[in-house]
Amino acid sequence: MFISSQIILKFLVFFSTHAFKCTTFCLGAVYSAQGQYAQKLLKDLMENYTSDLRPVEDTDSALNVTLLITLSQIKDMDERNQVLIAYLWIRQVWHDAYLKWNKDDYDGLDIIQIPSSLVWRPDLVLYNKADDDFSGPMDTNVKLRYNGEITWDAPAITKSSCVVDVSYFPFDSQQCNLTFGSWTYNGNQVDITMGNDSGDLSDFVENVEWKLLGMPASKNVIMYGCCPDPYPDITYTVRLQRRSSFYIFNLLLPCFLISFLAPLGFYLPADSGEKVSLGVTVLLALTVFQLVVAESMPPSESVPLIGKYYIATMTMITASTALTIFIMNIHFCGAEAKPVPHWAKVLIIDYMSKIFFVYEVGENCASPSSTSQSSHLSQDDVTHLNHSSQTQTNGKPGNSSKQEEQHTKLVRNVEYIANCYREQKATCAKVAEWKKIAKVMDRFFMWIFFVMVFVMSIIIMGKAP
Numbered sequence: 001m002f003i004s005s006q007i008i009l010k011f012l013v014f015f016s017t018h019a020f021k022c023t024t025f026c027l028g029a030v031y032s033a034q035g036q037y038a039q040k041l042l043k044d045l046m047e048n049y050t051s052d053l054r055p056v057e058d059t060d061s062a063l064n065v066t067l068l069i070t071l072s073q074i075k076d077m078d079e080r081n082q083v084l085i086a087y088l089w090i091r092q093v094w095h096d097a098y099l100k101w102n103k104d105d106y107d108g109l110d111i112i113q114i115p116s117s118l119v120w121r122p123d124l125v126l127y128n129k130a131d132d133d134f135s136g137p138m139d140t141n142v143k144l145r146y147n148g149e150i151t152w153d154a155p156a157i158t159k160s161s162c163v164v165d166v167s168y169f170p171f172d173s174q175q176c177n178l179t180f181g182s183w184t185y186n187g188n189q190v191d192i193t194m195g196n197d198s199g200d201l202s203d204f205v206e207n208v209e210w211k212l213l214g215m216p217a218s219k220n221v222i223m224y225g226c227c228p229d230p231y232p233d234i235t236y237t238v239r240l241q242r243r244s245s246f247y248i249f250n251l252l253l254p255c256f257l258i259s260f261l262a263p264l265g266f267y268l269p270a271d272s273g274e275k276v277s278l279g280v281t282v283l284l285a286l287t288v289f290q291l292v293v294a295e296s297m298p299p300s301e302s303v304p305l306i307g308k309y310y311i312a313t314m315t316m317i318t319a320s321t322a323l324t325i326f327i328m329n330i331h332f333c334g335a336e337a338k339p340v341p342h343w344a345k346v347l348i349i350d351y352m353s354k355i356f357f358v359y360e361v362g363e364n365c366a367s368p369s370s371t372s373q374s375s376h377l378s379q380d381d382v383t384h385l386n387h388s389s390q391t392q393t394n395g396k397p398g399n400s401s402k403q404e405e406q407h408t409k410l411v412r413n414v415e416y417i418a419n420c421y422r423e424q425k426a427t428c429a430k431v432a433e434w435k436k437i438a439k440v441m442d443r444f445f446m447w448i449f450f451v452m453v454f455v456m457s458i459i460i461m462g463k464a465p
């Protein structure tokens with residue numbers, strides 16, 4: 001096993017060295033001739049050439065530059081500073097009238113690559129650049145053909161300003177313009193044409209946050225008031241759509257869930273003492289989310305959709321907390337409170353409690369109907385007691401006045417106790433009635449706020465594409 005592998009290894013080494021020798025030899029033979037010609041060609045071309053002047057035979061005619069942009073990657077979209085950082089390949093093609101040669105004089109050599117600094121280059125710049133340093137594209141090589149056609153491919157990382165409209169965040173789409181034009185030459189000197197009516201997206205690396213919808217190009221010719229010459233530019237519009245699932249999961253869903261808790265605050269029993277603190281906690285949680293959103297947005301006048309949702313939800317929760325405080329006041333109406341007004345009794349206790357299914361009061365105090373019954377009984381008892389005392393005095397005429405006095409005292413005491421009891425029952429009933437009113441109102445507002453939260457969630461979901 002070991003020997004056989006060694007043999008194979010030796011064979012491989014032998015073969016590869018010989019194959020390498022052969023290729024170097026054969027190719028070297030081919031290129032050595034062309035290499036000489038290429039050097040001669042470059043020497044001849046550059047002898048009287050200057051890269052400073054526009055290479056046209058007739059200075060009145062325009063030089064046509066064809067521009068082709070390949071969008072390779074969207075590196076970043078900074079909404080706050082309104083800057084799009086993109087990685088572009090910029091291809092410019094033009095004809096140089098002084099860099100032509102006869103193929104046959106140079107052994108059929110028809111194309112050479114030379115540093116771009118040796119030849120004249122159009123001074124195309126990105127007009128809406130947002131970069132600090134004004135460096136142009138990289139000094140890559142240019143491809144020079146025998147008929148004078150020069151192709152210059154240069155990669156560039158561009159920072160371009162872009163008007164970001166976040167009113168539909170996180171369901172927004174953006175359009176960023178990349179405007180290219182010559183900085184010094186006017187349209188009669190250097191004319192730019194579009195190589196294709198859209199940017200090339202075949203090598204585009206997908207972005208995690210943005211979906212690229214297209215990159216149409218358009219040519220604009222601007223005539224300034226000062227001068228009669230046209231100034232052409234080519235504008236590529238990068239059309240982007242935000243992938244919103246990240247924001248749905250991280251900003252919208254938590255807000256939905258939290259805001260559904262807020263109406264439940266009305267359902268919480270008042271005696272737990274947590275009603276108000278639940279509302280305030282929810283409000284604080286929403287504030288945190290709102291800060292996160294506000295931090296990444298430009299401080300513009302158009303409030304994003306999600307911001308509007310937060311504001312609406314926070315307003316709602318503030319209102320619900322305030323209402324809770326009022327209802328708590330009603331709930332804790334003590335013994336000194338006025339009796340429940342008649343209209344409230346009819347409206348809230350008779351009708352609304354049935355609509356919102358509030359039946360049991362859930363308090364220790366007896367219900368109003370049983371109170372009246374017991375008070376009636378106690379009155380009966382008292383009359384009976386009075387009656388019996390009268391019969392007793394009638395039955396025994398020779399009784400002492402002391403005994404009679406004791407009887408009346410007893411009756412008065414029993415009456416007093418009965419009254420106290422009756423009064424206590426009435427107070428209890430009153431308190432229970434207020435509590436019931438508070439409970440019915442709680443239930444009423446709970447459903448109202450549930451509907452509001454639901455409608456708001458539907459509205460914001462309706463804006464999603």
Ligand SMILES: *[C@@H]1O[C@H](CO)[C@@H](O)[C@H](O)[C@H]1NC(C)=O
Pocket residue numbers: 044045047048
């Ligand atoms: C360059 O210019 C010189 C003098 O003007 C001329 O003699 C020479 O032929 C030119 N070379 C080429 C390659 O045109």
Ligand SMILES: *[C@@H]1O[C@H](CO)[C@@H](O)[C@H](O)[C@H]1NC(C)=O
Pocket residue numbers: 061062063064191
């Ligand atoms: C540039 O293109 C225009 C038309 O597109 C043409 O008339 C003109 O001759 C071209 N210029 C050159 C130098 O080829």
Ligand SMILES: *[C@@H]1O[C@H](CO)[C@@H](O)[C@H](O)[C@H]1NC(C)=O
Pocket residue numbers: 163177218220235237
């Ligand atoms: C972007 O370019 C297009 C086409 O030239 C133009 O209609 C649009 O107004 C430009 N947008 C901005 C924000 O400049």
Ligand SMILES: *[C@@H]1O[C@H](CO)[C@@H](O)[C@H](O)[C@H]1NC(C)=O
Pocket residue numbers: 195196197198199200201
């Ligand atoms: C222009 O772009 C389209 C779509 O990207 C492509 O099919 C076509 O070949 C391009 N045309 C040229 C001249 O490059």
